[in-house]
Amino acid sequence: MGRDPSTMVASPTSSELNNESASEWATCSNCSEQTVVRPCPARCGVAAYCSSLCLLHHKTVHRSFCRPTIAPVATKDAEDVLVETDNNAEGNEVVDEDDDEDDMPLLDRLQVAEKPPAFLKKTFSSLFLLPSKLKKLLPSDDQAIAPEIADDAAPTPFVHHHVCSPRANLSEPWSRFSADFNMLKFFVHQSGPAGFQLELGADGGLVVVGISRPRVWAMGIRPGDQLDRIGGMSTSGLAPDEAFRCLYRADLPTVLRFRATARVQRETWTVLLQDRLGVTFAGDGRLDIPVVDRVVARTDESPQVGDLLIVVNDVYDAVAHGLSATLRYIHESPRPVALTFQRLLSDASPMPRPPSEPTLLTEREPSDVATEMPPSSVRALCATTLSSPSGNVVLVWRDGFLGVTLVEHPTSGLPTVHRLTGKGQTPLVGQLAPGYTLCL
Incomplete structure (x- = not known):
């Protein structure tokens, strides 16, 4: 599965080592494919991989000689003399063979870390959110400043403003006892x-x-x-x-x-x-x-x-x-x-005599009806304010059969009752008789 370290790619330049996102066109240390590769995450400078999968497959072979560069540390020896300790030496490295955790992060994680955060629609809408309402705290008794009052000034009387409820202006509940x-x-x-x-x-x-x-x-x-x-x-x-x-x-x-x-x-x-x-x-x-x-x-x-x-x-x-x-x-x-x-309970007073008004249906001669026909405005008023003297019949016909047949009068040309058919259900239609003239 592994390869000879002598066949691995050359170490990247210093500019590439300082930039984690540096990439070049070279041969992958695992699959030997000529493609865009990235250097070893540990910056050993001797291996490069095209993907995290190749890094995962090659890490068993690569860990044996991959040594991250660690700066030397100055320590004191037994005689209390400062000496320089090389942390890159093999004797100073303590490796837990039972530990399967890899000290080299995967390439995909590095790529995700290098990318800027995604700008979602929710992020855009949050830019226009109004600030939350902050409750204004009242000052404490120690911080409160007493108003300045002149000694000779007369005290202002306290005026109590009575605020009425909207329901106080409503009328009494609707019932059989209400005044309305x-x-x-x-x-x-x-x-x-x-x-x-x-x-x-x-x-x-x-x-x-x-x-x-x-x-x-x-x-x-x-x-x-x-x-x-x-x-x-x-x-x-x-x-x-x-x-x-x-x-x-x-x-x-x-x-x-x-x-x-x-x-x-x-x-x-x-x-x-x-x-x-x-x-x-x-x-x-x-x-x-x-x-x-x-x-x-x-x-x-x-x-x-x-x-x-x-x-x-x-x-x-x-x-x-x-x-x-x-x-x-x-x-x-x-x-x-x-x-x-x-x-x-109505009073027992007699009803006053209604004034005489023009009629709608009458038994008078057609010539009298034609000469005394009121104008249209007066007839419209008569249709709503009718009296009931003898000989006048008012019908309210809504639907169905009227119950009468009408013919044209030879002299006045007005519709005249010819006969009663007996099929009408209109109220008061039975009070009509042949010879009645329709005036309105």
Whole structure:
């Protein structure tokens, strides 16, 4: 495996010995390949290798004559005289034959040590890291400097600044006892005209200015009440005609929420639910107050349309939890279940007579209708503020069959009811008769 030391390459120059990365084109001492070689790591000057593998294979032969150059050391002999000790002599070298560790590092390790450290992406990003926040230490009592106060100066009174919590400005929790809830009125619109007139108030809200239907008056709606929501949709920023347009396009029945100017009066009663109550509930949008919108099976104790469910089993606040959670609680509760309702108490004052207004569908002669037809702006207002005198029928047609056939009047050219087909499901369509004229 080894070679004769006489055939090894010549010793490198002094400049190469001083530079660990020096390399030359010569013959490898192990594989005899003519290539780029590096001198012996021990700097013996008699061997060179092309790789660490050749150095590893050749170290058994090479260690027998490889002597690293060590400077002589001055020591004292037995007579206390300084003598020079040659550490390169064979007698001064103590070699542990059992030690398999090589005193010559591998060439690959030297090459790695000579290379600069790799510049990784993480290293680059660390250059732009912000310095960590250092906690500013307060000075100790010994280092603290007392402020200079004049002897004749009056002491400054201590002013205590009370910082309020953000929650302190919030209103009371939403429940059946809150003041906001006790100012609300609810009306369930089932069909036909709205039965009230609106105008913009000083704060931009929709304020009721007139009542034209007795049912609306009986439900406790009064002039001055503000319309808050239509089927759960806020009326903020809507004009009166836009609000009525939303009302007529909403699904029936629709729950309307009004806000009174003061606390309203309600009566309260409790019903024991054994099997089925016979009513359905609808939420009025945000906060989902349970409102009775349909009565399926009427009994003496069953609530009416527009009544509010406020408490279940005397402990569960239906106003605070909302419609969905309340219905789930009723379904999971054992029977019987105690349901507490509230109904608005309205005064017994008679409804004022509504002013006469132009009609939409009338039995008058077509010539009178043609001559008294209001302009488009007035007709748009009449569509939202209708009265119910005798002979006037207002239909809200959303889908399906209308239930009537119309023909053109020979004189005025307006659509006129020819006959009723009996297939229509539109509310109040049965009150029409042949000869009615469609005005709008």
